Amino acid sequence: xxxxxxxxxxxxxxxxxxxxxxxxxxxxxxxxxxxxxxxxxxxxxxxxxxxxxxxxxxxxxxxxxxxxxxxxxxxxxxxxxxxxxxxxxxxxxxxxxxxxxxxxxxxxxxxxxx
Amino acid sequence: xxxxxxxxxxxxxxxxxxxxxxxxxxxxxxxxxxxxxxxxxxxxxxxxxxxxxxxxxxxxxxxxxxxxxxxxxxxxxxxxxxxxxxxxxxxxxxxxxxxxxxxxxxxxxxxxxx
Numbered sequence: 738x739x740x741x742x743x744x745x746x747x748x749x750x751x752x753x754x755x756x757x758x759x760x761x762x763x764x765x766x767x768x769x770x771x772x773x774x775x776x777x778x779x780x781x782x783x784x785x786x787x788x789x790x791x792x793x794x795x796x797x798x799x800x801x802x803x804x805x806x807x808x809x810x811x812x813x814x815x816x817x818x819x820x821x822x823x824x825x826x827x828x829x830x831x832x833x834x835x836x837x838x839x840x841x842x843x844x845x846x847x848x849x850x851x
Numbered sequence: 852x853x854x855x856x857x858x859x860x861x862x863x864x865x866x867x868x869x870x871x872x873x874x875x876x877x878x879x880x881x882x883x884x885x886x887x888x889x890x891x892x893x894x895x896x897x898x899x900x901x902x903x904x905x906x907x908x909x910x911x912x913x914x915x916x917x918x919x920x921x922x923x924x925x926x927x928x929x930x931x932x933x934x935x936x937x938x939x940x941x942x943x944x945x946x947x948x949x950x951x952x953x954x955x956x957x958x959x960x961x962x963x964x965x
Binding site for chain 2: 741770779780782785792793828830837839840841842843844845
């Protein structure tokens with residue numbers, strides 16, 4: 738079975754540009770999580786969805802960040818405008834709903850804002 | 852609030868040595884507990900889990916026992932290999948009503964030398 742698929746794997750862009758990160762969930766999963774990982778702050782949950790509905794977006798750092806699920810199998814995380822401090826590895830993870838279902842992570846997008 | 856505290860790394864070991872990574876938690880109620888592993892350049896993978904007090908999770912030679920009296924979930928492996936070099940994350944899920952949202956510890960980097 739295919740795992741969680743993220744694209745692009747690497748992104749380098751100049752500050753002020755719009756950045757779009759993409760995530761394809763595992764088939765049959767209905768919970769979706771976006772994380773950010775940096776050396777300074779570790780792993781941070783940005784937002785998560787259940788059945789395409791955002792449940793908790795308290796981790797989204799600023800209004801420059803937005804996330805959507807246009808359908809049950811796909812999500813985007815946008816940063817507009819991007820800033821150098823947004824440089825990090827961004828992971829998405831999906832899971833089934835239900836007691837103690839594990840989260841399955843993608844391999845991440847390494848984002849560098851110059 | 853709910854939190855997870857892990858021993859700081861890096862932990863450097865020789866092959867075949869015994870590994871322990873300490874993890875303690877603070878949570879209301881009865882959380883489920885997890886260990887995830889992150890290999891270089893990859894996302895996190897579930898290593899093992901325990902859902903109630905005194906449960907022991909095990910996988911790939913790793914074990915951890917859910918100790919409610921000490922609010923701990925220490926990870927152990929009797930004989931490590933170079934391939935166990937990775938970052939290990941302890942996590943809890945405390946509110947089943949909140950879906951599968953996890954609270955992660957800061958991660959412990961383990962380096963196994965031949």
